[in-house]
Amino acid sequence: MLRLVGKRLVPQTQVQTLGTPTLRLRRRYHERVVDHYNNPRNVGSFDKEDPTVGTGLVGAPACGDVMKLQIKVDQHSGKIVDACFKTFGCGSAIASSSVATEWVKGKHMEEVLSIKNTEIAKHLSLPPVKLHCSMLAEDAIKAAVKDYESKKAKNGSSDASSPKVAEA
């Protein structure tokens, strides 16, 4: 009896998989998310005090996530030469920040400001419930750029004052 039931079941599942090869029966993380989670790129920290480094620190209070994204900028060209991140959160948040560090490298600061969370979400096939993770990554990029600019402005003003002192 059991064997009969078993035999009946097997062809059914076979038909299901043959007929719908792309059907995901359970909701899983997309393979890109899993890849970024298992092989994260650019995890680490730069020296916060370094004038060429911009640090973006953002959080999502609803889920208790924290994301730190840092960029190293070439002061002459304004290009981002290196980036790193540190994220405490779910797989989607980690993957989003990892993708963000990959995408900002080699780009100008104005360019990276146009990176949208929807692009990150699409790249990782994030479900609607995880869209805020990609938003967090977009905000982290913007915060890092803003931090660098404000540092530059501060250093710029202090440099401007010192020649006057020298002249005097």
Add this chain to the structure above:
Amino acid sequence: MWNRRKHLLLSSLSLLRHISSTPLLRLHPLKPSPLLSPSNSFLPPIDSQLRNNLLDLPRCGFPRNLSSSNSCSSCWNCGAVGPTSGAFLACGSCGAVQPVDSSVDYFQIFGMKKMYEIEEGDLEGIYKDWQKKLHPDLVHSKSEKEKGFAAEQSARVIDAYRTLKNPLSRALYLLKLEQIHVDEEKTVSDPDLLMEMMEMREAVEEAKDTQSLYEIQSKVKKKLDSWSNSFKEALNKQDFDSAVNCTQRMKYYERALEEITKKL
């Protein structure tokens, strides 16, 4: 014979009153005759327009946000009037499980005042008492309708128990009852708060032994308690912005505690 008809008429009238709060129960409002023949089978479904009309029917004349909503609740099975205070989830006379009334909040289900400080120890006892009356396993010999009510009521009591037991979820539930909507999508960039959380999570990750983990755990618990008190004060003053801020911090501390528990 006449007494029986009168009794059936009364129960049918009370049944009509429950229609708006019972999505499971489908009934044609203009044909009372099916009600007079007592049967436990499904009643014929009604179309959406009629259903909307039903929802517009006056409901015993009391507003939805009144704390004790039982002034005209009566049992669909025997017609007995429900209690004047406390949630009417199961009939005291015949034991029949009642349909879910979503205007009854979680605090009412547990017979507690709507405030942040509650007797957490009492929750389990009351929860078990309710499940003795409402659990679906206890109604497997009853009608489909009552089984449906039991499944929903039992699930609601479980939700209520879990929400009230955990301080943070209780806090968020209280804010929800006050109609304070917290924007879940919003990111925060308060540098002090985030630096503190970042350092805390890093410390947890880098902790080498259980001793240091326990030390971090006790520090975090103290902070959680302190912010929990701040929430209580903010709520009492009706300072909802501060209250939301407190819950955000509490969430971060709870996450840190979860990570510590995982590591231990």
